[in-house]
Amino acid sequence: MSVSNIVEFRFLAEPTDVNFGGKVHGGMVMKWIDQASYACAAQWSKHYCVTVSANAIRFIRPILVGQMISVEARIVHTGKSSMHIYVVVRAGDPKGSKPVITNRCFITFMAVDQAGYPIKVPVYVPETEEDKQLEQVAEQAKDFAKKLDKDFEEKLGWK
Numbered sequence: 037m038s039v040s041n042i043v044e045f046r047f048l049a050e051p052t053d054v055n056f057g058g059k060v061h062g063g064m065v066m067k068w069i070d071q072a073s074y075a076c077a078a079q080w081s082k083h084y085c086v087t088v089s090a091n092a093i094r095f096i097r098p099i100l101v102g103q104m105i106s107v108e109a110r111i112v113h114t115g116k117s118s119m120h121i122y123v124v125v126r127a128g129d130p131k132g133s134k135p136v137i138t139n140r141c142f143i144t145f146m147a148v149d150q151a152g153y154p155i156k157v158p159v160y161v162p163e164t165e166e167d168k169q170l171e172q173v174a175e176q177a178k179d180f181a182k183k184l185d186k187d188f189e190e191k192l193g194w195k
């Protein structure tokens with residue numbers, strides 16, 4: 037049986053998720069993204085996983101309390117131990133309006149053993165043309181994030 041590369045969470049935005057401006061807190065959205073991505077990475081690798089980095093989190097539209105939220109996380113690229121996940125968040129009125137995309141990002145997880153050492157993960161093979169495009173974009177995002185890490189270290193001396 038093949039393992040699905042997709043996980044979707046669905047729930048309502050609650051009053052406790054809201055910030056002083058009355059909209060859902062950005063940090064809450066980041067938590068949802070991290071949780072759905074963890075579930076996606078654990079499902080794919082069948083191991084405990086840790087977050088390596090979150091790249092290009094975009095806040096496109098605000099989310100309102102009472103809206104139905106969908107957080108869809110899908111593996112779009114794998115390395116040796118890393119899983120690169122595209123996440124899209126949608127929100128809409130559960131009484132009927134069409135959901136809109138509120139956030140998207142790439143997030144990377146790594147499968148680790150009990151001692152924290154990396155574990156090899158199954159290889160993701162894109163099938164459709166869209167899958168192939170998304171994998172290319174994910175690889176570019178990974179390269180950019182790693183270049184930032186390198187710049188912090190080499191140009192600023194920060195580890």
Ligand SMILES: CC(C)(COP(=O)(O)OP(=O)(O)OC[C@H]1O[C@@H](n2cnc3c(N)ncnc32)[C@H](O)[C@@H]1OP(=O)(O)O)[C@@H](O)C(=O)NCCC(=O)NCCS
Nearest residue numbers: 085086087088089114115116117118144146178181182185
């Ligand atoms: C995650 C962690 C184990 C990575 O250790 P590391 O020695 O820096 O990792 P590496 O440089 O070997 O990179 C590990 C993988 O991540 C990838 N990677 C590294 N930096 C990356 C970045 N900025 N963006 C995307 N991928 C990245 C590497 O390509 C490598 O993938 P591969 O094994 O498929 O080739 C370590 O940084 C750590 O423990 N961080 C804390 C994790 C944590 O607490 N997360 C939050 C709670 S779960």
